[in-house]
Amino acid sequence: MNAKDEIFMRRALTLAKKAIGRTCPNPLVGAVIVKDNQIIGEGYHKKAGLPHAEIEAMNSVKNKNDLKDATMFVTLEPCNHYGKTPPCSIAIAQSGIKKVVIGMLDVNKTASGGAEYLKKSGIEVVCGVLEEEARKLNEVFIENKVNKKPFFVMKAAMLLNGSIAVKGGVSKWITSDKALRFSHKLRGIYDAVAVGINTIMMDDPLLTCRIRGYKQPKRIVFDTNLRITVSANIFSKYVNNVYIVTSLFSSASKKKVLEAMGANIIECEMSNGEFDSKDLSSKLIENDICSCVVEGGSRTHGYFVKNSLYNKAYLFYAPKITGSYGAFNAVGSQAPSNLQDVSLLKDMSCRKVGCDILVEGYF
Amino acid sequence: MNAKDEIFMRRALTLAKKAIGRTCPNPLVGAVIVKDNQIIGEGYHKKAGLPHAEIEAMNSVKNKNDLKDATMFVTLEPCNHYGKTPPCSIAIAQSGIKKVVIGMLDVNKTASGGAEYLKKSGIEVVCGVLEEEARKLNEVFIENKVNKKPFFVMKAAMLLNGSIAVKGGVSKWITSDKALRFSHKLRGIYDAVAVGINTIMMDDPLLTCRIRGYKQPKRIVFDTNLRITVSANIFSKYVNNVYIVTSLFSSASKKKVLEAMGANIIECEMSNGEFDSKDLSSKLIENDICSCVVEGGSRTHGYFVKNSLYNKAYLFYAPKITGSYGAFNAVGSQAPSNLQDVSLLKDMSCRKVGCDILVEGYF
Numbered sequence: 227m228n229a230k231d232e233i234f235m236r237r238a239l240t241l242a243k244k245a246i247g248r249t250c251p252n253p254l255v256g257a258v259i260v261k262d263n264q265i266i267g268e269g270y271h272k273k274a275g276l277p278h279a280e281i282e283a284m285n286s287v288k289n290k291n292d293l294k295d296a297t298m299f300v301t302l303e304p305c306n307h308y309g310k311t312p313p314c315s316i317a318i319a320q321s322g323i324k325k326v327v328i329g330m331l332d333v334n335k336t337a338s339g340g341a342e343y344l345k346k347s348g349i350e351v352v353c354g355v356l357e358e359e360a361r362k363l364n365e366v367f368i369e370n371k372v373n374k375k376p377f378f379v380m381k382a383a384m385l386l387n388g389s390i391a392v393k394g395g396v397s398k399w400i401t402s403d404k405a406l407r408f409s410h411k412l413r414g415i416y417d418a419v420a421v422g423i424n425t426i427m428m429d430d431p432l433l434t435c436r437i438r439g440y441k442q443p444k445r446i447v448f449d450t451n452l453r454i455t456v457s458a459n460i461f462s463k464y465v466n467n468v469y470i471v472t473s474l475f476s477s478a479s480k481k482k483v484l485e486a487m488g489a490n491i492i493e494c495e496m497s498n499g500e501f502d503s504k505d506l507s508s509k510l511i512e513n514d515i516c517s518c519v520v521e522g523g524s525r526t527h528g529y530f531v532k533n534s535l536y537n538k539a540y541l542f543y544a545p546k547i548t549g550s551y552g553a554f555n556a557v558g559s560q561a562p563s564n565l566q567d568v569s570l571l572k573d574m575s576c577r578k579v580g581c582d583i584l585v586e587g588y589f
Numbered sequence: 590m591n592a593k594d595e596i597f598m599r600r601a602l603t604l605a606k607k608a609i610g611r612t613c614p615n616p617l618v619g620a621v622i623v624k625d626n627q628i629i630g631e632g633y634h635k636k637a638g639l640p641h642a643e644i645e646a647m648n649s650v651k652n653k654n655d656l657k658d659a660t661m662f663v664t665l666e667p668c669n670h671y672g673k674t675p676p677c678s679i680a681i682a683q684s685g686i687k688k689v690v691i692g693m694l695d696v697n698k699t700a701s702g703g704a705e706y707l708k709k710s711g712i713e714v715v716c717g718v719l720e721e722e723a724r725k726l727n728e729v730f731i732e733n734k735v736n737k738k739p740f741f742v743m744k745a746a747m748l749l750n751g752s753i754a755v756k757g758g759v760s761k762w763i764t765s766d767k768a769l770r771f772s773h774k775l776r777g778i779y780d781a782v783a784v785g786i787n788t789i790m791m792d793d794p795l796l797t798c799r800i801r802g803y804k805q806p807k808r809i810v811f812d813t814n815l816r817i818t819v820s821a822n823i824f825s826k827y828v829n830n831v832y833i834v835t836s837l838f839s840s841a842s843k844k845k846v847l848e849a850m851g852a853n854i855i856e857c858e859m860s861n862g863e864f865d866s867k868d869l870s871s872k873l874i875e876n877d878i879c880s881c882v883v884e885g886g887s888r889t890h891g892y893f894v895k896n897s898l899y900n901k902a903y904l905f906y907a908p909k910i911t912g913s914y915g916a917f918n919a920v921g922s923q924a925p926s927n928l929q930d931v932s933l934l935k936d937m938s939c940r941k942v943g944c945d946i947l948v949e950g951y952f
Contacts, residue, residue, distance in 0.1 A: 384750070385751075385931060386904055386934070386948065387747070387751035387918055388748075388750035388751020388913065388919075389924065392925055392926060392927065392928060392930075393924045393926035396926060396928055397928075398928070399928075528912055528913075528914075531910060531911065531912060532912060539749075541749055543948065545933060545934035545937040545950055546928075546932065546933055546934065547894060547902070547931065548894065548920065548922075548924055548925060548930070548932055549891055549894060549920050549921070549922030549923045549924045550891075550918035550919070550920050550921065550922075551922060551923045552923060552924045553924035555750055555751065556749075556750040556751075556913070557750045558912070558913065558914065559912030559914060560756075560912045560915060561752065561755045561756045561911055561912045561913060561916035562755055562756060562911060563755060563756035563757045563759060564755065564759065565755060565759055565761070565762075565763065567755075568748060568755070568909045568910065568911035569909065569910050569911055570908060571749070571908035571909065571910065574944070574946065575941070576940070576941065576946045577939070578937075578938070578939065583937065583939045583948060585906065585939075585946060587908055
């Protein structure tokens with residue numbers, strides 16, 4: 227690996243990020259084509275079904291003869307299978323490109339093998355340039371393929387001692403406008419936003435992303451007994467984007483009413499009185515929900531923490547503190563009696579966002 | 590105010606800080622004497638009963654003739670009364686010094702008036718240079734004099750959702766060694782450390798400062814019904830530094846036993862089944878406890894938060910999270926039903942201390 231390789235790979239990573247929140251179930255990929263130390267072509271994967279980054283980059287080079295002896299920098303191993311598009315590995319091998327520098331190998335067994343194919347075709351292949359950055363870029367995709375589950379993100383707005391609502395469930399507004407804006411961005415970046423039915427009953431949120439330029443998320447409600455009413459705000463806009471996760475045994479007629487309105491019903495297996503976490507994960511993946519930011523409330527976070535489903539946390543702390551008796555804690559589930567049994571966060575960082583503190587970390 | 594004034598005043602502030610944790614009930618004060626833009630003398634107040642900073646600075650000038658036409662920079666208005674030492678105002682007026690630059694005026698009515706006296710004596714007086722820093726330096730002293738109460742500091746080590754202990758009260762150790770070390774420094778900086786009787790029963794702490802070069806704090810236990818046992822660890826060292834705050838009605842014979850051991854008993858008025866906060870504050874001040882870091886547990890923090898007694902908070906968050914049911918929250922008191930009724934923190938900041946996050950702020 228050398229410094230120039232890193233510069234071009236960093237450019238490819240930057241390109242890849244342009245499609246953040248839009249490529250599900252595909253990974254984010256960027257590609258740069260370089261000849262004589264000059265970038266002659268660039269591309270990134272914009273959306274599932276559209277061309278891969280490598281093809282976009284090659285297409286961006288007007289005179290195809292220029293590809294001869296060029297080097298391609300691509301954040302993810304070129305695919306080697308016929309999906310919605312033909313294999314990039316073949317297209318590269320036929321292009322005249324003589325060297326391919328790869329960020330990370332594909333963790334998706336179905337599509338991987340591109341690096342091997344290229345080598346066999348006589349192309350020089352270098353792997354692992356800015357691999358850590360490439361893996362972080364595709365943390366959602368990796369979680370989907372390796373653990374067969376959505377990348378679940380915990381988002382909570384708390385008092386300094388962990389309450390997300392005071393007595394009676396009052397939570398508007400604990401944190402400031404800037405924190406709220408950040409939360410809306412998360413809705414635009416991840417595929418879906420989810421809340422429990424209690425949050426719907428209490429706050430009646432829209433759950434849309436209200437920042438221009440960001441996509442609208444799918445909106446999920448965890449509602450075992452289908453207590454949601456047809457007049458809930460969540461149905462007032464983009465109703466096709468609403469997914470109600472419920473048990474097999476909740477009212478069939480209500481399911482029909484909600485489906486007739488355009489909402490999606492996801493029937494999930496139960497296990498010990500709550501959603502079976504494996505079935506929940508598969509059902510969400512089946513519905514092209516690769517990532518999901520869970521906004522609460524207390525019991526919903528409790529369920530996700532207890533079942534070790536979370537991958538990442540965005541925790542906001544307002545400069546406020548008060549008694550906890552009768553308040554709603556961020557994590558509404560049983561505490562262990564041993565400190566060894568708590569969930570740990572890695573790479574924890576903190577910073578001010580407006581007058582609040584944002585703590586980020588990985589489970 | 591000019592840039593040179595600030596440089597010399599900053600030096601005076603630095604000198605004052607050398608005695609941090611040792612001047613109670615007096616303020617921290619530093620003084621610098623300048624002639625022809627050169628520092629010719631320096632001093633700071635080391636301990637109650639010892640000379641004031643101004644006298645120390647004048648004494649540090651070997652040839653007293655050099656004081657003629659010199660300028661003194663002092664962080665706090667020179668005193669104007671006979672306390673344990675005679676008034677600095679007179680000594681300065683007699684020294685030949687022609688100008689005095691003051692950080693902040695004294696909030697202590699008994700000692701103030703020095704600036705006025707100096708002016709009347711024909712000395713040029715400038716007030717308010719780095720006043721904000723001077724006030725922050727003496728936040729404890731100001732609280733004592735203005736609100737007639739100790740400067741109370743909340744210190745808590747929490748999980749990310751506010752628990753200070755999991756089920757059964759297990760709290761060892763939530764945070765890392767670095768956070769623990771920081772807590773010991775707080776014990777060395779503030780006059781006293783305090784815990785509730787439940788913490789004594791559960792953790793049996795020593796509450797000493799275990800960092801070299803720092804003073805030992807007074808150690809306070811809030812123990813309404815005098816449940817503490819004579820074998821508690823806290824009595825194993827520096828027993829004269831132990832203060833048991835209890836009600837007038839707890840066992841008189843046990844009070845005698847504890848006093849015979851060398852511990853101090855503070856009898857506090859009760860109000861609605863808990864210590865009367867005004868009487869508590871007066872009794873602590875009477876015992877030369879000007880500042881006190883309260884380490885918990887849950888109900889003790891609850892009492893201090895509910896009664897708006899806290900001035901400052903040091904809140905540690907470990908990179909850990911778990912269910913809250915059955916856990917001990919940092920603030921064990923009733924939540925309000927309105928977000929307007931929570932306690933607010935000003936000047937909140939955050940930073941990593943080891944693998945934990947430290948949040949600081951002022952109530």
